[in-house]
Amino acid sequence: MIKVSTAETLATQAVNALKWEANFSPKPGLVTKNSNGAHNDMNISLFIKSADSLYDTFLKIADVSRTEPISVDLREKIGAIGRDGEQAMLTATQGVNTHKGAIWALGILVAVISNQQTTNIKTILQKSSELASIADQYVQSHPKRTYGMQAKKKYKVLGAREEAANGFPHVASSLKLIDGEVTITQQQWLRVLCTLYASVDDTNVIHRSNLEVLRAFQSTAKQAFKAPIVKESSAFQELTQMTKTYQISPGGCADLFAATYFLHNLIIEED
Numbered sequence: 001m002i003k004v005s006t007a008e009t010l011a012t013q014a015v016n017a018l019k020w021e022a023n024f025s026p027k028p029g030l031v032t033k034n035s036n037g038a039h040n041d042m043n044i045s046l047f048i049k050s051a052d053s054l055y056d057t058f059l060k061i062a063d064v065s066r067t068e069p070i071s072v073d074l075r076e077k078i079g080a081i082g083r084d085g086e087q088a089m090l091t092a093t094q095g096v097n098t099h100k101g102a103i104w105a106l107g108i109l110v111a112v113i114s115n116q117q118t119t120n121i122k123t124i125l126q127k128s129s130e131l132a133s134i135a136d137q138y139v140q141s142h143p144k145r146t147y148g149m150q151a152k153k154k155y156k157v158l159g160a161r162e163e164a165a166n167g168f169p170h171v172a173s174s175l176k177l178i179d180g181e182v183t184i185t186q187q188q189w190l191r192v193l194c195t196l197y198a199s200v201d202d203t204n205v206i207h208r209s210n211l212e213v214l215r216a217f218q219s220t221a222k223q224a225f226k227a228p229i230v231k232e233s234s235a236f237q238e239l240t241q242m243t244k245t246y247q248i249s250p251g252g253c254a255d256l257f258a259a260t261y262f263l264h265n266l267i268i269e270e271d
């Protein structure tokens with residue numbers, strides 16, 4: 001029997017996933033409860049404030065998605081709510097971009113789950129692809145080139161938009177690593193994190209460095225993934241060193257880590 005997800009439950013679960021991700025430690029380059037990673041303008045309390053400020057955004061997205069079919073109209077409605085959410089985040093953080101990518105990824109997932117009333121991962125990812133592939137004319141009228149747009153143009157990589165439009169392939173791979181397990185150990189979560197670090201073309205890393213550094217970071221993460229104890233491996237230490245040397249922070253991976261946790265806990269809700 002699948003429990004019906006209320007808008008309130010979904011919004012709470014999305015915010016909890018963001019808080020869980022922020023607290024999770026260690027995460028080379030990223031903010032955790034123990035470190036500010038490669039950031040001098042962010043810390044854990046800012047992330048918790050930011051996550052809390054997004055409850056209303058996820059609630060509104062879940063509400064509007066419950067009754068409307070997946071359509072241009074729905075895409076544009078959640079686009080407007082998402083942009084308001086970005087403003088709410090910037091107000092809460094006094095202008096620091098903590099969760100733009102997470103608003104996008106979790107916003108699409110919350111919309112689809114509310115719309116389909118399902119915890120079936122295959123359906124959620126397929127419908128996410130459908131919804132995220134619909135063009136929102138109001139985004140396209142925005143003239144400013146984002147960091148993601150610059151990285152994609154320069155190196156022909158795929159970014160946050162494509163991740164969702166392709167049905168979150170990196171989240172699907174992450175979920176496979178913990179499939180069927182209720183209690184996930186820190187070592188298992190570290191393998192999920194390393195899988196994301198190893199495979200996502202994170203446009204934040206590219207923006208702060210270049211494609212060559214991203215590829216070296218990914219190949220080191222692949223080594224760390226294979227280590228018997230990830231966090232004690234020399235490859236994992238090397239990841240931390242690289243984030244310091246190049247001042248890189250894989251914020252896109254952090255969002256997909258939160259999305260993996262969010263969907264994994266939906267699975268557990270099924271009874």
Ligand SMILES: CC(C)(COP(=O)(O)OP(=O)(O)OC[C@H]1O[C@@H](n2cnc3c(N)ncnc32)[C@H](O[C@H]2O[C@H](COP(=O)(O)OP(=O)(O)OP(=O)(O)O)[C@@H](O)[C@H]2O)[C@@H]1O)[C@@H](O)C(=O)NCCC(=O)NCCS
Binds near residue numbers: 253
């Ligand atoms: C479609 C949008 C996601 C916009 O995409 P675009 O690529 O044009 O925008 P960006 O401004 O570059 O932001 C994308 C954010 O997505 C995350 N990300 C990066 N790479 C990937 C990837 N390969 N896959 C998935 N996600 C990815 C990342 O977000 C996280 O990092 C941010 C913090 O970065 P940081 O470097 O610390 O800080 P900055 O200030 O950005 O840089 P510095 O100056 O410090 O160097 C933080 O946001 C994390 O969440 C990218 O930043 C989408 O946003 C959009 O169209 N929105 C409009 C509203 C809408 O339609 N919403 C609908 C549903 S809610």
Ligand SMILES: Nc1ncnc2[nH]cnc12
Binds near residue numbers: 021032249254
């Ligand atoms: N924990 C984190 N540190 C830095 N950037 C992030 N973007 C999303 N989560 C993040």
